[in-house]
Each structure stands twice: as structure tokens, then as C-alpha cells.
Amino acid sequence: MKLAYWMYAGPAHIGTLRIASSFKNVHAIMHAPLGDDYFNVMRSMLERERNFTPVTTSVVDRNVLARGSQEKVVDNITRKDTEERPDLIVLTPTCTSSILQEDLHNFVERAQLEAKGDVMLADVNHYRFNELQAADRTLYQIVQYYIEKARKKGELPEGKTEKPSVNIIGSSTLGFHNQHDCTELKRLMADLGIEVNTVIPEGASVHELKKMPRAWFNLVPYRELGLMAARYLEEQFGTPYIDITPMGVVETARCIRKIQQVINAQGADVDYEDFINEQTLYVSQAAWFSRSIDCQNLTGKKAVVFGDNTHAAAITKILAREMGIHVVWAGTYCKYDADWFREQVSEYCDEVLITEDHGAIGDAIARVEPSAIFGTQMERHVGKRLDIPCGVIAAPIHIQNFPIGYKPFMGYEGTNQIADLVYNSFTLGMEDHLLEIFGGHDTKEVITKGISTDSDLAWTKEAQAELNKVPGFVRGKVKRNTEKFARERNFTQITVEVMYAAKESVGA
Amino acid sequence: MTLAQSEALTFECETGNYHTFCPISCVAWLYQKIEDSFFLVIGTKTCGYFLQNAMGVMIFAEPRYAMAELEEGDISAQLNDYEELKRLCLQIKRDRNPSVIVWIGTCTTEIIKMDLEGLAPKLESEIGIPIVVARANGLDYAFTQGEDTVLAAMAARCPNQAPVVEAEKNERNAIQKLLNFGKKKEDVAQEESEYVDHPPLVLFGSLPDPVVTQLTLELKKQGIKVSGWLPSKRFTELPVLEEGYYVAGVNPFLSRTATTLMRRRKCKLIGAPFPIGPDGTRAWIEKICSVFGITPKGLEEREAQIWESLEEYVKLIRGKSVFFMGDNLLEVSLARFLVRCGMTVPEIGIPYMDKRYQDAELKLLEKTCQEMGVPLPKIVEKPDNYNQVQRIYELKPDLVITGMAHANPLEARGINTKWSVEFTFAQIHGFTNARDILELVTRPLRRNNSLKDLGWDKLVKEEAKI
Numbered sequence: 001m002k003l004a005y006w007m008y009a010g011p012a013h014i015g016t017l018r019i020a021s022s023f024k025n026v027h028a029i030m031h032a033p034l035g036d037d038y039f040n041v042m043r044s045m046l047e048r049e050r051n052f053t054p055v056t057t058s059v060v061d062r063n064v065l066a067r068g069s070q071e072k073v074v075d076n077i078t079r080k081d082t083e084e085r086p087d088l089i090v091l092t093p094t095c096t097s098s099i100l101q102e103d104l105h106n107f108v109e110r111a112q113l114e115a116k117g118d119v120m121l122a123d124v125n126h127y128r129f130n131e132l133q134a135a136d137r138t139l140y141q142i143v144q145y146y147i148e149k150a151r152k153k154g155e156l157p158e159g160k161t162e163k164p165s166v167n168i169i170g171s172s173t174l175g176f177h178n179q180h181d182c183t184e185l186k187r188l189m190a191d192l193g194i195e196v197n198t199v200i201p202e203g204a205s206v207h208e209l210k211k212m213p214r215a216w217f218n219l220v221p222y223r224e225l226g227l228m229a230a231r232y233l234e235e236q237f238g239t240p241y242i243d244i245t246p247m248g249v250v251e252t253a254r255c256i257r258k259i260q261q262v263i264n265a266q267g268a269d270v271d272y273e274d275f276i277n278e279q280t281l282y283v284s285q286a287a288w289f290s291r292s293i294d295c296q297n298l299t300g301k302k303a304v305v306f307g308d309n310t311h312a313a314a315i316t317k318i319l320a321r322e323m324g325i326h327v328v329w330a331g332t333y334c335k336y337d338a339d340w341f342r343e344q345v346s347e348y349c350d351e352v353l354i355t356e357d358h359g360a361i362g363d364a365i366a367r368v369e370p371s372a373i374f375g376t377q378m379e380r381h382v383g384k385r386l387d388i389p390c391g392v393i394a395a396p397i398h399i400q401n402f403p404i405g406y407k408p409f410m411g412y413e414g415t416n417q418i419a420d421l422v423y424n425s426f427t428l429g430m431e432d433h434l435l436e437i438f439g440g441h442d443t444k445e446v447i448t449k450g451i452s453t454d455s456d457l458a459w460t461k462e463a464q465a466e467l468n469k470v471p472g473f474v475r476g477k478v479k480r481n482t483e484k485f486a487r488e489r490n491f492t493q494i495t496v497e498v499m500y501a502a503k504e505s506v507g508a
Numbered sequence: 509m510t511l512a513q514s515e516a517l518t519f520e521c522e523t524g525n526y527h528t529f530c531p532i533s534c535v536a537w538l539y540q541k542i543e544d545s546f547f548l549v550i551g552t553k554t555c556g557y558f559l560q561n562a563m564g565v566m567i568f569a570e571p572r573y574a575m576a577e578l579e580e581g582d583i584s585a586q587l588n589d590y591e592e593l594k595r596l597c598l599q600i601k602r603d604r605n606p607s608v609i610v611w612i613g614t615c616t617t618e619i620i621k622m623d624l625e626g627l628a629p630k631l632e633s634e635i636g637i638p639i640v641v642a643r644a645n646g647l648d649y650a651f652t653q654g655e656d657t658v659l660a661a662m663a664a665r666c667p668n669q670a671p672v673v674e675a676e677k678n679e680r681n682a683i684q685k686l687l688n689f690g691k692k693k694e695d696v697a698q699e700e701s702e703y704v705d706h707p708p709l710v711l712f713g714s715l716p717d718p719v720v721t722q723l724t725l726e727l728k729k730q731g732i733k734v735s736g737w738l739p740s741k742r743f744t745e746l747p748v749l750e751e752g753y754y755v756a757g758v759n760p761f762l763s764r765t766a767t768t769l770m771r772r773r774k775c776k777l778i779g780a781p782f783p784i785g786p787d788g789t790r791a792w793i794e795k796i797c798s799v800f801g802i803t804p805k806g807l808e809e810r811e812a813q814i815w816e817s818l819e820e821y822v823k824l825i826r827g828k829s830v831f832f833m834g835d836n837l838l839e840v841s842l843a844r845f846l847v848r849c850g851m852t853v854p855e856i857g858i859p860y861m862d863k864r865y866q867d868a869e870l871k872l873l874e875k876t877c878q879e880m881g882v883p884l885p886k887i888v889e890k891p892d893n894y895n896q897v898q899r900i901y902e903l904k905p906d907l908v909i910t911g912m913a914h915a916n917p918l919e920a921r922g923i924n925t926k927w928s929v930e931f932t933f934a935q936i937h938g939f940t941n942a943r944d945i946l947e948l949v950t951r952p953l954r955r956n957n958s959l960k961d962l963g964w965d966k967l968v969k970e971e972a973k974i
Contacts, residue, residue: 001592002577003599004556011553033615033646035530038558040913050920050968053913056894059524061647065619076525083894095552096615099583126552127580396560469718500722500940504817 006358006378008308008333008396013094014039015134016122017055019142020090022172022201026142027054027086029076031069031097031104034059046402047173056080060096069102077111077119087206088118088142095126118206120145132224132308133336135172139201140228143209147236150210157214164263164270165195167215167233169241170226171202176311176395177409178202184408185221188246192259192272200229213237217262219255221245221410223309224334240265246410247314248418249286249322252279279412286415289423290322298325298426304368305330306353306361306375307394309337311409313344315374315393318418320348325422328368329353331361358382372425377401391425457483459494466496478503517874517884519861524890527913528835528859529562529929530555531644531654532612535573536563537933538658541714544742546606547573548596550624551614572604578616589622590631597635606637608665608743610658613643638743640665650859652761652836652932655714659765662739663712663773666749704731706754706800710747710775712738712765713758715937722938723758723783730797730804738765749773756796758783758937761837763865779865781872784838785845786814786942791872814939818849821946824953826850828906831899834858834891835911836932840866842909843885844873845945852882854903857891907952922965924952 013030017039020028030036040053058069058076077089091108104121112119123141124134150156166189171182182199189196197215198208212218218233218241220226230241240262246255253276260272280287289295303325305316309332316330331353332341338354345352353364362382365373373383373390377398383390392401393409408414459467470478478499485502486494532555535547549555556575563571576596581587597609613624628639642661644654711723711734724734736747749755751774757766760782769775780795781788790811797804815822830846832839834857843853863870877884888896893914900908900923908918908925915925930948935941 001550001582001587001596002575002579003596004575004577005571005573006560007553007556010557013554014557032554033530034524034526034650035528035532035558035646036554037527037913038529038562040527041911042561044913044916048916050917052897052917056525060615061524065647095554096619099616099619126554127583130553466718466721469716496721497725500725504814504940504943 008356008358008376008378010131010396011095012124012126012129012131012134013092013122015129015131015136016090016092016124016138018131018172018174019135019138019201020088020092020122021054022203023088023142024203024205025054025086026088026090026206027056027080027084028090028092029073029080030055030057030092030094031073031102032057032060032092032094033096034061036094036096043173046397046399048402054084054086055092060100064100069107073102073104073107074111074114077107078114081111081115081117081119086117088120089115090138090142091119091121093122093124093126098126118145118149130336132334135225136228139169139172139226140232142206143200143212143229144232146206146209147212147233155210157211159214160216160266161195161197161214163195164193164266164268165197165215166259167197167212167218167239168199169218169220169229170222170224171199172225173202174395175222175225176308176393176397176401177403177407180406180408181221181410181414183406184411184413185219185246187413188256188411191275192256193270194259194263213239215239216266216268217242217259219259221310223313223337223340245310245314247311247414248318249280249284249415251314251317252411252415284412284415286322286419289419290324294423295323298323298423300324300326301372301426302326302328302368302370303372303374304328304365304370305349305393306332306373306379308332309334309341309344311394312374313341314409315418316345316348319374319422323422328370329364331355331364371430372422374422374425389425389428391421393421457486457494458492460496463494463496463499466499515884517870517887519863519887519889521889522892522895524892526834526857526859526891526893526896527911529651529911530558530646531649531651531657532559532614533562533651534644534654534658535559535610535612536571538610538655538714538739539572541716542608542739542741542743544607544744545572545610546600546604546608547610547612548576548600549573549612549614550576550578550593550617550622551612552578552616555614555616572606574600583616583620585620590627593627594631594634597631597637597639601635601637608638608640610640610642610661612654612658613641613645615645615647618643618645618647638665650835650837652759652838653764653860655759656762656764659712659714659738659762660768662743662746663749663765663768665743666738666746666773669748669750703728703733704800704802706732706802707752708735708748708750709733709754709756709778709796709800710736710738710749711756711758712769713762714739715758716935717741719935719937719941722940726783726789726793726938727796729806730793730802732796732800732802738769749775752776754778754799756780756792757865758792759838760841760866760869763862766865779868781844781869782841783937784841785848785945786811786818786939787848787876788841788845788869788872789937789939789942791868795868810939814942818942818946821943821950822849824950825907825946828852828953829854829903830907830909830949831896831903831905832856832858833893833896833908833910833914833928834888835928838931838936839909840869840873840887842931842945844869844876845942846949847873847876847880847882847885849946850880853885854883854905855896855899856885856887857896858887858889861887861889907949909949920967922967924956926952 017028020026037057043049043053058073108119108121122138171178218230220230220243233239242258244255246252256272305312312332316327319325320327327349329351330345330349333356342352358378373379374393376394376396380390407417482499482502539547624641628641632639640661642658644657753775755769755775756778770777778799781791783789783792790807794804829852839856839858843856909928915927918925936945
């Protein structure tokens, strides 16, 4: 047992559901007790999704405990099959079904006999994998399933596309700025004259998966999601994959050079150097920003970085290599892939921190007292407590991290966004600091002739206590309205009764 | 319509395939209510992730709750439950020093049959902090029923008889009397009078402190003294419960607590409609008065006065229809209030219907429908959300009260929704807060009034189905 208040990566089934609901016309059925379907709430709220989240529960209740699911799971699968006609139904185990040890494989096989669509069981163990690992596995499993299926039917297309083309693997629902990244990557590929063969899983149909082998190469922008599928495709079809995250000016250039090398090896003849040069110097403002005096002022300032592997590594490199900021420590909660992280960031920070314990992170921040934090929502709150500004760079995230405006982290537009994020975090901190030194914005006391200041009304002790229970942001309004009400009726004293009478009559 | 009026309420039961919150969510409001408590949820990452996401910002306010996250070794009993829990509880004692630790049992502890009720008394005597066990799991319960399981467990901890506390209470009352005397000189004479002599009354249900004050004052106007509330602000202040005390519920989801108070503590339950909406509040007070043989004073005027002040809201919803998908058990009371406001209710979805505990509320709903001349709603227990959405498409109600999983998708299809969970957290009890209920109910309709000329009501592409 472990005492825990907060976790960075969710349980395994969340990963599976993220993959399933990213695809078009794929339905997930969770084998879970009532209330475990809050994934639907997250997706509907965070992504502001207009469509019903294609996830339902085959509810585990007392009867299931006593007698087993029996027909229930099979019925639920076939029912969903007729109601929504999905291409694929993914039966998703949860922590509960892990310990029930029901033969879910058998349910899938039986349901498959009746269902028109495909049915599969997500192969994820709750106690072994977290959300990110499960997502990677599930994506691999679905890709493999449809490649095998097409192979059996003899429907696998022969050869590669005529022009150089790419599969972009790993953009998914509830991923940090994934939709914007995806748009930016497609734009980048268009600029490079590369056709986008497929983008999976977000917005893809499972029928597209069989054409994946036609791509010249696979691009896996996120370390956490898509590598298993990319390795599988390499092993099956010899398709090379590129796992350099194009985040930051230097890494984007490195990614593009790698693409050049990979497609030239297959007979293309491209030279992207001019493009990289043009973009770096004139399209992205980040290179210029590094030279400008704004950035000069940031030189040697202390920062700490924490997040998932992809983002924490990329941001650490940007801060240290591209902006001259002193990264005291960089950390990740992807413990299962810690070696990769260490190798990526070791030369760019003093210390590497690998932990899933938010308490340890909070302590490490307090100890270092950086000028800015780049972390998850959790670190943002630590920053609030310590009065240190924080830029959010990775999940877990809140609704404000799903902006409507275009905010990619990848590609050349991404470098601009990151520069803004970094610069704004630091200047805010600086401004605060200066204000403190010079004693605040406005040192004169405000004298208002408003109704609340020249109050001749006495509040009884109880009423005052009651007023103090009103949340701070509306307390002033409640106080004013109550006093107005009392004055109109010539009450000299405000009791609890008067307060509520005021509320009833004027909605104070 | 006359036909419908003469019929009784109909009850149906569907598949139970609906969206609701896990009952462990009750820790979020109970730890705030019971200030010296610590809630330990013994479960998995799934439970923790739910609390973290459902409670949003609250998690960052150093909450007095935590997960005892079960690992593979706990599941396969390689680790000793007792030793593990002892280790964590000692840590909690050291860091927070609470007056009570509440263990919330989850689905996992049920399935692996961890004997929490057995372990608690042993550990309690060893570490010297009361441990209350509540099995608030998704196998058995929905959302607000979590509070019910906690309060039922707390009921066992209420003192039987505490003369010392009594004396203290009298003392406190004396001070209160003094204060009352001071503040009420210009008020009507009835409020100055002493309480009527009646057997002790304890109310049960967790409400925000301002609402507790309001309802207590409301009863005081009738000369009824509230001897205590379950739960109180602190665990150490749980009310005395002696045999023969009267108890009354303030929320419709507290049937286990009611049962426990009747069977184990030998209290007498006052079965009344719940004080939600001015009609409900009046009926609640009247029922309590009638049990104590008191003739209620000024209630009719008070209710009328509240209705008058609500008119600007009521006129927005009069004649409109509302569909409850069902997830928090407040549905019947809210539907009854909205029918009184002039709305029609084709369907009331509800996770669980205790017809005995909610008897008075159901009768009031029936009566209200007859008086307002509207058809009686269909009450659907354990609803099936998929079927409900099909019915919503057919009925095209003016408002759907639903969970967040369905709210945005329905809005995108031009159907107005109100997120049901807000009714659980907003102050909705008593005369004073009727306005707040209508503020919530009318919000989507008011929003529509401001956006109505834009022509953007359907925002999903029609797919060629059928």
C-alpha cells in the first residue's frame, strides 16, 4: 500500500480508452463497476467534445461478483454492435476485472461470432502498466490486428507511394496540445513536399490502417505513444521510423535532416538545408529571440523542468541550449523509460530527477528556489504556493490547457509558442519581484464614497461570522446588498435573519 | 390529460447502464464538512484518478483525504493488510493528527474481501484514533449514496447519553438565549417565545454551514429546537442519540442512515418531503410540526412571499418540459419543485428509489402534479443512458438535467442541458435557497435568450443514418 494524493499518469484503461476513442467509429466497452466511466466526463469537458464519447460500461455489480458476468459482457458487445455499427469494439479491462480474472478472451470470441464489426480485447494489465504504456500497447495491438487481417484477406497494398510519404503516429485524444501539433506537422510535411499517408490514431478509420505499409517512413513525435506500432511496422515491412521530437529550433532541424536522410536512402533526392535556414532565421522568431536583449536578460536564470519524457526532455534542451537558462534539475514521471530521459537531458541540467511522487517534486522546487518552473498542473500549484511562476508543458492538465486558439508545441510555429511561454513566465516573475521592491503598484489608500465604507449599520457577531462563511469573491456584494436592504427598511442592526431576508428579497 | 391525472406514478427499471459519479466522491464534501476528519480511500489508481479529476482544484488545497493505493502485493495477499494500514494510519496521525479516520472501502476491497470492519476496532485501540468504516463502492452504490454509507457508519458513533455534554449545551443555549434577546427586540413576539416542549429532534444529512443555520432558524420560528445534526462540524461534536429521539432527513439519498437510526439507535423517523424548494420546505416543516403537535405559524404567507420573489425566474420556465436523466437521487424532489413552478416532467431517471424513505416526497409529487394539472412523470430506476438519449430525441424536452458526459454532446445537438452535479454542491435547501435552484435551472434558458438570434443551435454535422 502506498499513501498517495496525486498521480501523474492515470490507470491503464485510460490509455486504452484514449486510443479507442481517438479512432473514428471505434467503440470501447469497459468491464467495470458503476462510476468508472469518468473518462467520458474528462473527454466531454476537457476536449469540449461535441459527440458522445464512444465508451460504455458493462457494469460489474453484486450479481457479477456472485455469478460472474456470464452473458452480460457478450450481450453488451452485441447490443452496441447493432446500435452503433462500429468498425471495432475494444473490450477494456480495468483494475476490477484484473482481479475478477474472468475469461474476457472467451467473451470476445463469443461476441465475435455474432457481431458484424470486429471485437478485440485490450491486452493491458492494470497492475503492470500505466496510462501511457497502455496507450502505446493498445495502438500497437490495433495496428497489428488490421495488418494481419488485411494480410489474411490478401488486401495488403503492394509497394510504396509514388512520392515520399509519411505516417504520423501518436496524436491522440486528451493528449497535450496534440491537435495543434498534428496540424503543424501536416503543414511541415506539406512544406517538405511529403505526402501524409495516414495520421493515427486521432481521426483515423481502422480501414485506413492497411495502407500504412505504403508510407516511406513513420514519424513518431511523442516518446510515449506510437513506438511499439512503429517498431512493428519496421519489423514487418522494413519501414524506417523517426523518433526525434521536432520541438525547439535545433530538434526540429535535426528531425528534418533525419527525414532527408531516410527518404534519400529510398531514392528521393531532396535537400532541406535551405528550408531549415529560411525557417530558422525568418519564420520562427525563436532563433532571433535567443539573440535579442530580452533573452539576454534571462541568461543564467534558474529553472526546473518536470513532465512526461517528450516534453520535459525537449523543454530542458530548449531552455539550456537555445536560451542560455540554467536548468537546475529536470525530471520525468515516466519511470519505466527513465534511461532514455537521463541520456537525453544529462548534459543540459545539473541533476536528473525520476519520480512519481509529487511531494518529492514540491520539496525539490522549494529547495532550489528557481525563477520559473516548467511542469504539469501540479507544479503550477506548487509554484502558486511558493510564489514562483510556472509554465505548463505536460499532462496532467486542466481545461485551460486545451486552448481553442492555435497553440502547437511542435514545428516552427511551436518554437514561437514556446518562446512566448518561457518569456512570459520569467517576466511575470520579474515584474512581481520589482513590484515588491518598490512597494506595489499604488501605495495610496483607496477612498471610496461607496455604500459599504460609510456604513452606520451594526453587524451582530453571528451575522458577521455568517458573512465570513460566504466565499471571498462574492462577500463584498453580499455585504453591500444586505446593507442596502437593511437601510431601505430602517433596520439598525444586521442579524443572521436580516441577512437571509435580504437574500430572499434581492438575491444578495 | 384527465386520464393521466387519475393514474398513479409509474415505476420502471432499466438496465442500469448509466453515467454517475463513484460514491467515493463523497469524501470531497464530507472532509470539508467534518473539519477534524481524515478520509482514507482504500483502492486503486482508478479511484485516485477519479478523485483527482472529479474534484479538480480542490486537490491542491492540502485536502484531508488520501488514497491508500493497493499494489499487486496487496491484491495477492503477499503483504499483510493490517500492517500496511497501520503504517499508513500512523503516518496520517503523525502528519495531520485527526480526530477520526474514515476508511472508504472500494470495489477492490470488496472483491478481495479485505475485512475493514474487522481490522478497524483492533487498529483503533492500537493507535488511539477512532476509525469509521464506510463501504462506498461502485458495486453497490451511486454518487450521493456514498454520503449515506458514511453517515450510517457515523450514526453508530453518536454518544448514547452524555450528561456532561448536555450541561455544556444548556450553557451554550443560555448564551444563545441572551444573544437572541439582544438581537430580536423589534421582531414579532413569536420569535421571542421559548421553544415548545417537544422530544429531542436530530436532523441528518451533510449541508453547508450557512444552510444548517437557515434551516435551524426556520424551525426555531415554529418553536422547534434542533438538538443536533448528523454530521456536525467536528467528529467530536456528534449529537447525542437516545432511544425515542426523533430524527428527520434533509436529503432524499439518506435511506441507509435513516434505517440505521431507526433500527440500531431506536429513533423515530419523521417521514417528510425534503426541504428543497419553498413547497418542499413548507411541507417538511409542517410534517415536523404535526408530529410534535404544533400548529405551524406564518408558513403559508412565508411560502407565498418566496414564490412572489421567484416570479421572474418562474415565468421563464412555466409550461416548459424537463427530462431528468438521473444520477444523484435528488431527482424526485427537484422534479416536484419544478412541477410546482409550472414545468412538465416526462421522465425522472434515478439511480435508486427507496419508496419507503421517499414516501412522503412521492406523495407530494403526485399531489403537485394533480394540482398543477400535468401528467404524472414516469420514474425510471437504474436508467439506460442510451435508451434515454433516444427518448430525448423523440420528446425534444426544453431542458435535460444530466451528467457532464452527456451535456456537451446534447448541447451540440440543440438540446438545452443543465449539469446535474451542480445541484449537489449548490445550496438548494430551505426557503432562502429556492432562488439558487431556479438560478441553475434557468441558466441555459437565459443563455439561449441572449444567443437566440444567431442561428447556431445545431453544431454537429448530420450524418446520413438509417
